[in-house]
Amino acid sequence: MSSHIIIEAVSTKGQLKKFVELAYRLNADDPHWVPPLKSEVYALLSPKKNPFFEHATVQLFLACQDGKPVGRISAHIDHLALEQPVEKGLGAGTGNWGMLEAANEAVTTSLIERAEKWLKAQGMHRVIAPLSLSIWDEPGLLTTGHDHSPTVMMGHNKPEYQRWIEAEGYKSAKELITYDLPIVDGFSPLIDRIVKSGERNRKLKLRKVDKSHFDRDAKIIMNILNDAWSDNWGFVPLTDHEIAHVSVKLKPIVYEDLIMIAELEGKPVAFLMTLPDLNDRLKGMNGSLLPFNWAKLLWWLKFPKSPTMRVPLMGVIKEFQNSRIASQMAFMMIEYIRREAVSKYGAVRGELGWVLEDNQGMVAIADAIESKVNRVYTLYEKAI
Template sequence: MSPLGEAPDALIDADLTVRRVDDAAGRRAFLDLPYTLYGRDPNFRPPLRFERASHLKRHLSGKEPTEQHALFLCERRGEVVGRIAAFLNRAHLDRYEDGAGHFGLLAAVDDQRVVAALLRAAEEHLRGLGMTQIVGPYDFSVNEEIGLPESGFDTPPMLMMPYARPALAEAVAATGYETKMRLLAFVVDLDAHYPRPPVVQKLQAQVEADPSLRLRKMEPKRFREDVRACMAIFNDAWANNWSYLPFSDEQVDHVASELKPLLEPDAFWIGEKNGEPMAFVVMAPNVNEAARDLSGRMLPFGWAKLLWRLKRHEVTTARMMLMGVKQDLQKSRTGVALVCSLFEEAFAAGRAKGIKTCEMSWVLDNNVDVQRLIKLSGAEVYKTYRMVGKAL
């Protein structure tokens, strides 16, 4: 490995070694680190190992628009104490032409020198590829796990939301990274805030009274068709968001495959106008809760426990992980009425299955319209994340 560039003396540790890994053993060590590093943390929820391995393989194999990947491990006297990935997202560069290389999958012990060494390695890699800035953390794409946790450490993360200790954000900031965007996660108690405010009741009544509007559950026999229709809504709805990237057809099919085992019809609601899908919400059971004691392993009996808990409705938390309304309706009363009504349908279905709490995430800090819409249900911000960057 080439030298990692200059850094303040206080951030250099002669006992640290950062190496790039590109063999099977190195990738296993890369994937294993969060489980050993955070395994005893009370709010860490181990993600499913097979899913994490499959996710990494998918990107490294070229099935996604990420390229020039570099995986780095930081070791102190032979012990792995940190990891980071650096890469290019070709779809992002083609859309924004901003010279931004990305980093992600950052995990480290509570030591600023380790974090600084990892970030220097990522910076050097991206600088060598001609990038002029580094931005992250992305779990490869804005449409996957993103963000550096900065508040809300007293509760565990929900499905597909990142975990880190408070020291990590502090260490990243200390190396000169500035905030590019903040992300908000809202939480709502599904048994509270009833009756809803008069404005919500009027919006629901509008949908019920308008024959051109219809709310329906996902239809299992046309699951992929419904997913494709709703991801088209998603691509239209969020096209003006910071760092937005549209889902490709292949990515939509992958989303359908990932969601199908998790979702019952009444977790996936669609709002139609004159028979055309115009809005949707997806409220998935929180797999992190169901898999809380499996250490991420599905064998020998982990898969049975997971399926049993999901099917028996033993999970009490959920995440509204996808939603959208077409831009044609976003500023209209009809669009607001459709989304509010979809929220209430999903909440009612969740309550019937024993869901007590729902996270609604993530929302950009500057997206005031969506924040107002979410707050109508009584939801409040309970976790925040930040995206950071630095000139190279």
């Protein structure tokens, strides 16, 4: 007979360490799980370092059995999300949980019940989960694509979590899709014609990000993003502090020729961000830069070579969405970055996403460049 599962609210440094370390132990046997740098995990969970805490209430929980950690979960309320329209996914009365790790179904049940109890006590009556922590971090549970490792800044979890979560009454609210595509040989003649047509437009200019003016260009990109995505399901605007924080976080893996800004008559109207897959280097480090992993990582950051590129973000301001010039800009940026990725970084494949399942514009772009779905992340909802 198994002993009782005890759920503790994390309040000490010792508990926080157990919360972080547990993921590395429970996923050690999964060849496709990529251990994140522990310093990044601690920063994510630190109110002093993560500006998400400026507009969120967060409580971490640790499950223990026989004195040993066997599971964890975060419960949180994003107060900016509460201000969004309910029909766009979040809104008033909607809380979240995330960062779930559990040794078995019984532990999962206990953790979810504890997170729901905490959310109800905070006045919430609905859950959208998992979010770890913000909608901008690692949203959704991996439900398709467990047979390969995630790319940079993407989540990965054991397949049995889906059954355990759905057994608690959670239903799919939205699916987030990633697409895989070979990039060495380029795209179809149709895409080439669209690109050449855009090049003939003298009002349209594409430029690379300028790292000597990185703060300026980062703010331009994030402002486009806030406008372009504002009508999307699940959207929560990034604050100025979050924009600055993301800029600092991404700067080490930003390469000028892999991020483009499109300007129309001198006005920035679209962007496309591509990142070399840092996860290729994080594998085998077990979340630590010691003793010599820091040197390996610094060398790679200086001379990055990666077979995989990820496109995490792309946006066109609302004024030009669903227009002919929007598709021209998108395909031009994709093609220009593809050339650089192949010739300078040794890339052979790209990964686009995540993309909302009903984002017709992005799905059409993914189909036009003949990409294939390779991962699906599910966001669940439940009334509590």
